Amino acid sequence: MAPVTSDRMEVRSSDDVVRVRQQVRARALEVGLSLVDQTKIVTAASELARNMLDYGGGGVATIEVVSDGIRRGLRLVFDDQGPGIADIQLALKDGFTSGGGLGLGLGGAKRLCNEFSIDSKPGEGTRVTCARWK
Template identity: 60%
Template sequence: MTAPTGERDELVIAGDEDVVRVRQVVRGFALRAKLSLVDQTKLVTAASELARNAVNYGGGGQAVVELVGNGRRVGVRARFADDGPGISDVELALTDGWTSGSGLGLGLSGARRLVDEFELETEVGRGTAVTITKWAR
């Protein structure tokens, strides 16, 4: 089990500039969790993909970033939630190269590869939430 360590930040993601802000906030948390430079970069890149997805496909949403601990290790967890159309075929959406828009189709599948834990909840017509966690080694 993992428990939040108390540090937490909530951000509205409505547009382009919010994607940049999400990156900066996630990087701040990654530094506090003492993630290695490569792990910081992976986490921030994954966050950037998911924040952009929330803007482009979900019509905007919300990001929650927090420091978490599991007794042994410290990590960063970020959750990106939108009220968009949802994803009808999750397996397809997680396939490299598949996109419902004009992107490269690497955002979701790529983000999953960059983090330690990846959880996707979605309901057609209700929205999508993706939670990612990266642990300090």
């Protein structure tokens, strides 16, 4: 499943999170997601980009328009070289936080997407992938 378009964006500051959001919104419109679905994926992008900034020391966001022949969708990949997540199940739980947040970031973002996966090794970094289909 090759992406139709792919944008790579560095996330190093809070302003970058805003830029990622705007780009995701533009791509979601292009894919033709409904207003509610657009809002969901943009919010998920915001959560995940901020997570990456706060806990992974920043990283790279990749925004891809994907197609499986019938449907079109938006896939987001967030890569960081941060400390990694030791217990992914625990990190996905609502209310769990290793920082000062509400602990809704990962679990909340998961609920806003159709597909969601985390790949992480302590000490090496984290990759979060999520997708929303039309």
